[in-house]
Amino acid sequence: MPRDKMKTKGEVSDLKAKLAAVIKTGTLPQPKDGKGGSTGKGQSHAVPKDPQTVKRGLFKSILHYMTINVDMSGLFTQMIIASTPTNDIVLKKMLYLYICTYAQQKPDLTLLAVNTLTKDCGDSDPTVRGLALRSLCSLRVPNLIEYLLTPLKTALADRDAYVRRTAVLGVLKVFRLDANVVEELELEQKLKEMFANDSDSQVVANSLSVLQQIVKNPQDLITKPVVYSLLNRLKEFSEWSQCAVLEFVSNYRPEDGEETFDIMNVLEDRLQHSNSALVLATIKVFLHLTIAIPDIHQQVLERIRGPLFTMMHNKGPEISYTVASHLRLLVERAPMLFSQDYKQFYCRYNDSLHVKKVKLGMLTSVADESNAYDIVNELCEYATDPSETISRESIKAVGTIAMNLGQTADGLVERLLSFLDMQMDHVTAETYIVMADMMRCLPDQVEKCVDALASMRTVEVVNPEAREAIVWILGAHGDKLQEAPYILENMAMAFDEEEVRVQLAMLTAAAKLFFKRPPECHRLLTDVLEKGSESANQDVHDRSLFYFRLLKKDIQVAAQVLGSNPPTTATFAEELGSELKETLFKEFNSLSPLYSEPATNFIADDNEIEYEHDLYDLEAVEGNASGGENKGGAAYADTNLLDLSDDLSDATIATTTTTTTAASNGAPTPEATRLEADPMALLDMLDVEEPASGAGAGVEQGIRLNPSPFMDAGKFQQLWGSLGAQETFAVSSPNVRAKMPELSNQMKAVGILTMASGGQEPMYKFYQYAQLEDNSAVFLVELIANTTQGGGMLSVTCKSDAQHQSCLKSFASFFQSSLTAYVD
Structure with a gap:
């Protein structure tokens, strides 16, 4: 037995012996000397004589071990016996905490404590009554619910407010155990009466909170008499309860403008409260x-600016960020209203990083022709901020302001391009990224940006996103930059070392530039297509094949697709849509403005039940199911879904030895003139040969899987018993045992997901599924792993419907090759 387990077991046994001694004699057992007798030293001080003090010390020790995750449930019976009878409120609290902690583990023994709790619910001390009722309602044992109903109903009419508050919250706990009980005992109606008539404000607040969770339609609670009653008593509530009441009132819709003003007049002084939540x-x-009254709504925005600015500047970083996030939402809704207050959004030396980022966003929103240059001057100062994040965000903000102003942004563009002279890596990188976006929005500024790019040493830029932006600029506007093909050619020499995003951009840029300057780019395009076709990354490989096939199929269509000018855009997909902004506004004073996401994205539905997949016992395999598909894992780069025997290596894209450069004065060469007159000559320049016979058939015969198939557990089990077509094979390898932990992740990377898995050494079983890309056929897999036979054996059964027998054979072959490549 491990030493820590032995130690824990010894501690539990020692505490159990001490509890038994306290129950029997009221004192702890006296320590013994080496000969079995009493030590006699300090005896009067070593063992306390007061039983209550002894019990408190023992109970504290037990609770201490509970807090460090030592299982003390074995002392359940002794704890209950040792604590009764007692009037010590401290002992009662510790006992009730212990009982509530282990009630679900020991439901039968918990019944022994119910009598004690029920008896204490009738104690003369209201503190004891409330404590006992709270503990009784917190047992979370459905079988014991009948024992708490009578004390609960009695407590709802208790003379003491503390007991009533506890009883109201107890109704919610009963509701979560059994909603039908609440309806049968008419507890909901009782809460409504307390909500309307109880003299204690906290009882009313608790009733409101519980009713909103148990009534079928909470909107029915929002009536004029209820709202007016709550507002008239608002100052009686605690600050927390006031927030809950105001959240409730925010859903009320007044009958007319006069009623709206009456409510706002009542709440006017709350705007000056020190509590930011309130x-x-x-x-x-x-x-x-006021949302339906535009002119009043604007006046409200003007009224609330002052309190928001005060809280943003004078509170701690957490509150400042929360307030700034909500203020940003209002600024985006009405930027003109805040345009004169732009200096309020300047960053301060003591602002946290997150607050600064939000302020930069608000500066971007309020910038207009009257204040844009002042704001940009301030942003230029932030470009040299010690924080790289703030420096990048400020450069991005300058670019966004320039794009928003459009035709009047000449001076702002020059300020942006001046960042390239700072000789700071992250500043230069972010400037290139912003330049690429700006060239899409402001075609009039393209030449200015291209000229700035020509004077820079772009090969020294390390940031992948910035290199991607440079490659995009060269591909989209390379016809305006004489050195564009040679810059790209220089970057393409390290194609295999680039990030995937840069490789993809380089493929597209080379194809685009090829149609604009074919004599200079034919070698470049040949090189990147050949290197891309040999890439282990699926996306890069596929795009290379796509461009090759497009060029081979129809050069004129390829010119229309790849050689067209980039479209001009005014907005980007990353920007928040109007619908999302409206949703965030409705969820004002919540986490939604902080996350810039609706609550449904990060808060689970109360009624949502997480379904746990079970291991399908289709045959005799024992083991514990691992709920659902495994998550994570690296992409399986060696397996190619489009391995159609149509590689560029087979097609032999030869590198031409002809080197043609543009004339120094930019005049078109005779060969370029011929290419413009005859588009088919473009393909000839690539020296593309016909694929070997049968190479193209793989496109139709290959297997293309849906990368994100979906199937629920019930459907899987139903199909397994009904599908008729079946293929089986086996794979042996000495590495099977070592490869088991990541098997699900690796198969997921090629489009085969795990429904359930389980087992114990040496036998494991996996149930997996896949779908064709067009969802016309589904494939189910049973994989049995035996890690004892010759080092390891994988037995695989693949199933599908009879009409897809040929597809099933292709799938089984693909599965076998993928599996073999992984385990070998």
């Missing part, structure tokens, strides 16, 4: 009440 809750009420 101020934001009040602002939400104001905004939602």
Whole structure:
């Protein structure tokens, strides 16, 4: 037995012996000397005489071990016996905490404690009554629910407010155990009466919170009398309860403008409160009440600017960020209203990184023709900020402001390009990234950006995103830059060392530039297509094949697809859409503005039940199921889904030895003139040969899998028993045992997902599934791994319907090759 387990077992046994001694004699056992007798030294001080003090010390020790995750459930019976009878409130609290912790593990023994809890629910001390009721409702044992109903109903009418508060929350706990009980005992109606008539404000607040969670339609609670009653008693509530009440009131819709003003007048003083949560809750009420009255809504925005600015500047970093995130939402809705307050969004020396980022976003939103140059001057100062993140964000903000102003942005573009002279790696990289975006939005500024690019040493840029931007500029606007083909050719020499995103951009740029300057780019295109076709990355490999086949199929179509000018755009997909902004506005004073996402993206539905997949016992294999597909894992680069025997290596894209350069004065060469007159001559320049016989048939005969298939557990089990076509094979390898942990991840990388898996050494079983790319056929797989036979044996059964027998054979062959490549 491990030493730590022995130690834990010894501690539990020691505490059990001490509890038994306290139960029997009221004192701890006296320590013994080496001969079995009492030591006699310090005896009067070593063992306390007061039983209550002794029990407190023991209970504290037990709770201490509980907090460090030592299982103390074995002392359940002794704890209950040792604590009764007692009037010590401290002992009761510790006992109730212990019982609630282990009630679900020991439901039968918990019944022994129910009598004690029920008895204490009738104690003369309201503190004891409330504590006992709270503990009784927190047992979370459905079988014991009948024992708490009577004390709960009695407590709802208790004379003491503390007990009533606890009882109201107890109704919610009962509801989560059995909703039907709440309906049968009419507890919901009782809560509504307490909500309307109880004299204690906290009881009312608790009732509101519980009712919103248990009624079928919470909107029915929002009535004029209820809202007015809550507002009239608002100052009686705690700050937390006031926030809950205001959240409730924000959903109320007044009958007319006069009622709207009456409510806002009542809440006016809450805008000056020191609690930022209360101020934001009040602002939400104001905004939602006036949303249908535009002129009043604008006045509300003007009224709330001051409190928001004050909280953003005078609170701690956490509150400042929260307030700034909500303020950003309002600035984006009404930028003109905040345009004169742009200096409020300047970064301060003590602002946290996150607050600075939000402020930069707000500066971008409020910039217009009247203040843009002042804002850009301030942003230029941030470009040299010690924080690389802020430096990048400020450069991005300058570019965004220039794109928003459009035709009047000449001076701003020059300020942006001046960043290239700073000789700071991250500044230069971010400037290139922003330049690429700006050239898409402002075609009038293209020549200015291209000229700036010509004077820079682009090969020294290391950032992958910046290199991707440079490659895009060269491909889209290389006809305006004389050195473009040679810059790309120089970058292509290290094609295999580039990031995937840069490789993909280089393929597209080379193809685009080839149609604009064919004599200079034919060697470049040949090189990148050949290197791309040999790439282990699936995307790079596929794009190379696509461009090759497009060029081979129809050169004129390829020219239209690849050689066209890039479209001009005014917005980018990364920008928040109007629908999302409206959703965030509705969820004001929540986490949504902080995450810039609706609550449904990060808060699970209360009724959502996570389904755990079971291991399908289709044959006799024992083991524990691992719920669903395994997540994560690296892409399986060696397996090629489009391995159609149509590689560029087979097609022999030969590198031409002809070197043609443009004249120094930029005049077209005779060969270029011929190419423009005869588009088919472009393909001849690549020296592309016909694929070997049968090479193209693989496109139709190959297997193309859906990379993200979907199937639920019930459908899998149903299909397994009904599918008729079947293929089987076996793979042996001494590496099977070592490869088992990542098997699901590796198969997922090639489009084969794991429904369930389980087993114990030496037998494991996996159930997997895949679908054709067009979803016309589904394939189910049973894989049995035996790690004892010759080092390891994988037995595989693949199933599909009879009409896809040929596809099933291709799938089985593909599965076998993928599996073999992984385990060998």
